[in-house]
Structure formats: C-alpha cells, structure tokens
Amino acid sequence: MLELRNVTAGYSRAAVLHDVSITVPPGQAVAVTGHNGAGKTTLLRAAVGLLPLKRGQVLLDGEDVSRLAPNRRVRRGVGYVPQGQLCFGQMTTLENLQLVDTSISAIEEVLETFPALRAVLGRRAGLLSGGQRQQLSMARTLLTRPRMLILDEPTEGIQPNVVAEIERVITELTRRGDLSVLLVEQHVGFALRTTDRYYVLESGRVTASGDGGDRAIDAVRDAMAV
Ligand SMILES: Nc1ncnc2c1ncn2[C@@H]1O[C@H](COP(=O)(O)OP(=O)(O)OP(=O)(O)O)[C@@H](O)[C@H]1O
Numbered sequence: 001m002l003e004l005r006n007v008t009a010g011y012s013r014a015a016v017l018h019d020v021s022i023t024v025p026p027g028q029a030v031a032v033t034g035h036n037g038a039g040k041t042t043l044l045r046a047a048v049g050l051l052p053l054k055r056g057q058v059l060l061d062g063e064d065v066s067r068l069a070p071n072r073r074v075r076r077g078v079g080y081v082p083q084g085q086l087c088f089g090q091m092t093t094l095e096n097l098q099l100v101d102t103s104i105s106a107i108e109e110v111l112e113t114f115p116a117l118r119a120v121l122g123r124r125a126g127l128l129s130g131g132q133r134q135q136l137s138m139a140r141t142l143l144t145r146p147r148m149l150i151l152d153e154p155t156e157g158i159q160p161n162v163v164a165e166i167e168r169v170i171t172e173l174t175r176r177g178d179l180s181v182l183l184v185e186q187h188v189g190f191a192l193r194t195t196d197r198y199y200v201l202e203s204g205r206v207t208a209s210g211d212g213g214d215r216a217i218d219a220v221r222d223a224m225a226v
Helices: 040-048 070-075 093-098 104-113 115-120 130-142 160-175 188-194 214-225
Strands: 002-011 014-024 029-033 053-060 078-081 148-152 180-184 197-202 205-211
Touching (some): 002 040, 014 029, 014 040, 014 053, 014 180, 014 205, 029 040, 029 188, 040 053, 070 078, 078 130, 093 104, 093 130, 104 115, 104 130, 104 160, 115 130, 130 160, 160 188, 188 214, 197 214
Parallel strands (some): 029 180, 148 180
Antiparallel strands (some): 002 014, 002 053, 197 205
8 A cells, every 4th residue: 555645745945746645545546647747757756765755754555665765665565667668778678577587487477467578579679669668668567576556657659559458457457456556647538447546636736536437537527627
C-alpha cells in the first residue's frame, strides 16, 4: 500500500504540488489524471523519492519512507516506469532485461507477460517501435518484482493495438492481487478501465476523486473541463 499524505513538493522554492493526499490500497489500481502541467509526473517523482518533499509524508505499507533514497524504495518493492519509454538504445532487448535479472526463469516469466518482446530479443532497443520500448521498459521494471508498480503515461505516443496490450497486462497484474498500481494517464478511458479509483489533479491540487470504471468517465471529464 502506498499513501501520499498532505504532500507539498516542487522544484527549487516553488511548490508544484499543494497538500496532495492519495492512497493506493493493497492489490488495487489507482489512476491520476489531469491536464498537461497539472503536476502528475511531479507527484510520481515525489512518491518514488526523486524529488524531496517540502511538507507531508510518503508511506509504504504504513511506514514513513519520505526520507528513503529511491534505490532503497525499489528494494522495498516500488517499481517505477518513467514517461518516455526509456531504454538503453545500444543494448539489445535481452541485454536491457538482463541488466536487472539474468536468470532464464525470471526473463521467461516477463516474456510470458509481454510475448511481443520475444521476436525482438536480439534487436537493439534503439531500433524498437515506441510500443515495443514501452513494453520493454515495463518488463524491465517487473523484473525487480515490485509490489507497487508506478506507471507514467504508458500509452503516450503508442499505437492502439499496443495500448490494448498494455491494458491487458495491467488488468492481469492487478487481478492476481499481489500488486498495486499507481497510473498517471491523460487517456481518461484507458485510465478508468484499468483502475479501481481515480484522482483528478489540476494545478497541483486534487480536485476530484472517486471509483474507477467506465461509469466515472463523465465525472472525470466534467472535473477536467473546469
Ligand atoms: N525539472 C523541473 N524544474 C522546474 N519546473 C518543473 C520541472 N519539471 C516540471 N516542472 C514544472 O512543474 C509543473 C508540473 O509539471 P509535471 O511534469 O509534473 O506535469 P504533468 O501533469 O506530468 O504534465 P505532462 O502531462 O505534460 O507530463 C509544470 O509547470 C512544469 O513546468
């Protein structure tokens, strides 16, 4: 379980997030949506420890980890997939995965989750499509065996068939019940279909929240239109 409690954070002296509280219950998926510049990436950076808090707390399974370095949070089960399909372009798909875990069984397991990567294991990551790189980036993070998976805009700039594939993976991972997901996503339909609960962030403040699912789409669109 991840909780951001009354978090204020930003860059240099200016705050971008103001008193933000968000809870991701165990085994559930939560979406944060909002316009460009609302502070969604900043929120994730604060959650994983890449940005120090000015006020508030980040709790992992009830324990205050606000001062814990990002790599120590990874060891405690936080997996972060940043925006932009980051991979080591000169290395092959397989080498990118082996950076995290070289065991054949672990790699086989993530290939079962992302079967499209099998055909490109020997290809340099820099030559992959955006969708393939996004899947590689998620697969690499899954190799760290997270209990809390944090995804920043996984559908950005990706063709619809891969978006459907990523939707399938998130749904499957959360259905198993041993993984929680915090998803930042501007694609509202995708965000609501894959999550149990949503928050709308505007100008660094939570302006709406509620249960996920298709029926929430009007409420989210109304909140975002303000
Ligand atoms: N490294 C930085 N230094 C200073 N200001 C920053 C930095 N990164 C982001 N900001 C500012 O913080 C605010 C929130 O940005 P953030 O990237 O968190 O928004 P976002 O909701 O994720 O937007 P997007 O959907 O475009 O990624 C913006 O005003 C942005 O200009």
